Amino acid sequence: MKLVILCCNYTNLSEREDLYEIEGDLKIKRFPCGGHIEITDILRAFREGAEGVCVCVCEKGTCHNEKGNERAEKKVLGAKMILQEIGIEPERVSFFYVPRLDAEAFVEDLKTFYRKLRSGDLLADTTTNKEKEK
Amino acid sequence: MIIAERRPIPEILENIAGYDKLLVLGCRGCVAICSAGGDREVAILAEAIRLARQRQGKPIEVFEETFIRQCDPEYLEPLKELLPKVQAVVSLACGVGVNLIADLYPSVRVYPGVDTSFYGANVELGKWVEKCRGCGDCIIDKTAGLCPIARCAKNLLNGPCGGSQGGRCEVRKDMPCVWHMIIERLKERGELERLLEIVPPKDWRPAGGEGLRVRVRPDLAY
Numbered sequence: 001m002k003l004v005i006l007c008c009n010y011t012n013l014s015e016r017e018d019l020y021e022i023e024g025d026l027k028i029k030r031f032p033c034g035g036h037i038e039i040t041d042i043l044r045a046f047r048e049g050a051e052g053v054c055v056c057v058c059e060k061g062t063c064h065n066e067k068g069n070e071r072a073e074k075k076v077l078g079a080k081m082i083l084q085e086i087g088i089e090p091e092r093v094s095f096f097y098v099p100r101l102d103a104e105a106f107v108e109d110l111k112t113f114y115r116k117l118r119s120g121d122l123l124a125d126t127t128t129n130k131e132k133e134k
Numbered sequence: 135m136i137i138a139e140r141r142p143i144p145e146i147l148e149n150i151a152g153y154d155k156l157l158v159l160g161c162r163g164c165v166a167i168c169s170a171g172g173d174r175e176v177a178i179l180a181e182a183i184r185l186a187r188q189r190q191g192k193p194i195e196v197f198e199e200t201f202i203r204q205c206d207p208e209y210l211e212p213l214k215e216l217l218p219k220v221q222a223v224v225s226l227a228c229g230v231g232v233n234l235i236a237d238l239y240p241s242v243r244v245y246p247g248v249d250t251s252f253y254g255a256n257v258e259l260g261k262w263v264e265k266c267r268g269c270g271d272c273i274i275d276k277t278a279g280l281c282p283i284a285r286c287a288k289n290l291l292n293g294p295c296g297g298s299q300g301g302r303c304e305v306r307k308d309m310p311c312v313w314h315m316i317i318e319r320l321k322e323r324g325e326l327e328r329l330l331e332i333v334p335p336k337d338w339r340p341a342g343g344e345g346l347r348v349r350v351r352p353d354l355a356y
Contacts, residue, residue, distance in 0.1 A: 038174075043181040047188055082178065085143040086186040 001025065003114060004045040007056040008034040008072075010064055011098050012106045019107060022114045034058065035068025042079040042093060052092045052117040053079075054110060059097045069097065091122035135164035135255075136228045137262045138171060138248035143182055146224060149245040153194065153221040156183065158247065159213070160200035161227035168262055170248045171226030173200045179226065179247060204231025210238060217242060253284075270340025270347065276328060278319040283336075285312035291333040 001024040009030040019026060027050075031037050034057030045053045055076050057069035073095055080090035096109040116122065150156055158180045166172025180196040187194040197220060203209045204227035213223075213235065222243040225232045229250040236244055253266040267284040273291065274281050283289050287305035293313030297304035301314045320326045340347070 038177075040177045040181045043178070043185050047181065047185045078178075082143065082182050086147075086182060087189070088185075 001052075001114075001118060002027070002050045003052050003054065003110075003117065004029065004048075004050040005054045005056060005110065006031065006037045006041055006045070008032075008037075008058055008063075008069070011056055011058045011100055012103060013101070014103045014106055018103055019110060021107075021111055024114075033065045033068035034063065034072035035065055037072050037075055039075050039079045039082065042076070043082065046083070046088060046092070052094065052113060054094045054096065054113050056096045056098045056106060056109065058100050062100055073097075089122050092117070135167050135253070136230075137168045137251045137254040137264075138165045138226075138228050139251055140170055140175065140179065140226075140248050141246060143179075143186065146179070146245070146247060147183065147186055150183070150194070150222055150224065153243075154192070155195045155197075155220045155222075157197045157199060157216055157220040157223045158183070159204070159223050159225045159227070160198075161202075161204045161225075161231055162200055163203045163205065163227070165226060165228055165248060166200075168254075168256065169260075171228075175226055176200050179224070183224075203227075205234060207234065207238060210235060213239065213242075267341070269336075269338070270342075271337060273333060276331070276333070277316045278323070278325075280312050280316050280319070282312050282316070285309075291336055292329075 003022065003024060003026050005026070005028045007028060007030050009032060011034070016026060016028070029041070034055070037055055037057075042053050042055070055072055057063070057072045060069065063069040076093055076095040080093055083093065084090045094113040098106045098109060158176050160166065160171050160173055160176035162172055165175075169175065176198050180198045183194060183196050197216065199216060201209050201212065204225060217239065222245065223235065224245050224247040225235060226247040228248065229246065232244055232246045235242060252264040253268055254262040254264045257263050264284050266281055269283050273283070282291065282293055286293060287303055287309070288295055290313065294311060294317070295304070295313070298311035298314050301311055303309040303311045317326065317329070320328060
């Protein structure tokens with residue numbers, strides 16, 4: 001299974017070895033800001049064989065560019081709308097606000113998404129433990 | 135500006151089903167400003183088409199280009215060089231652009247990538263609202279600059295209709311009553327008496343009631 005992570009460079013610097021629990025082909029693509037992640041990046045990842053795309057950006061109020069993270073959330077919404085139109089489950093795209101440089105939360109979110117994809121139950125509850133605590 | 139909206143992708147895919155080389159052609163005019171057909175939307179649609187066709191097992195080569203405008207023949211000139219590479223064109227311009235391509239290049243299979251909706255303003259990020267119907271006979275000099283043809287659900291020339299409540303339209307509760315706004319504004323200016331003048335029934339011929347509308351300026355035309 002190929003999983004692509006599109007991530008703001010300032011959100012997290014975790015590498016492949018930090019995500020050893022996730023099997024399969026994992027590709028991490030970093031951007032100067034979440035606001036730089038485009039709908040085409042998400043669509044291209046699917047065209048290049050991804051079965052799931054995860055977009056991770058800094059938490060609200062912590063983006064270096066003020067609203068880059070919120071722009072990313074809108075782009076994910078746009079990508080999901082297009083995917084639905086062409087018959088791909090929008091749940092194959094996941095979006096997370098991640099505390100900056102908190103590798104634990106980042107890894108946890110990715111694992112949850114990976115488990116959901118692997119189980120084939122795309123509508124499974126993907127609320128992370130951290131979100132549940134809130 | 136002219137407001138447009140991308141057509142459903144399945145409809146676009148149906149139109150181009152028989153081709154394997156396609157040009158998605160954007161326009162940097164109105165449709166770029168309303169985020170329907172500029173460079174970014176060209177890239178998104180092209181990628182969506184590639185992905186969808188790959189999944190159908192019928193890969194397609196999609197070229198991307200955006201012209202400054204598609205509503206002037208001179209701006210469509212570069213299309214000549216692109217046409218030999220493709221079998222069809224999906225234009226993200228408004229209907230004017232699609233029509234002009236069809237006029238100038240009769241052999242080209244050109245398909246609309248957007249639905250052309252209305253003349254509107256970008257009132258907030260991601261929201262466009264109709265402000266003008268293009269009816270060809272403006273009366274907004276009498277109505278404080280607010281157009282009852284475009285903005286009144288009943289197109290009343292001598293409003294209000296009496297159905298509005300609290301300044302909201304009775305047909306669309308989410309819409310302000312434009313006649314309420316007109317009256318409030320004229321009252322503030324001390325010009326309410328302007329409304330005592332009854333506007334006669336509108337001549338709809340300039341609005342397209344006589345078919346194709348053509349404007350010629352003798353001081354410019356040869």
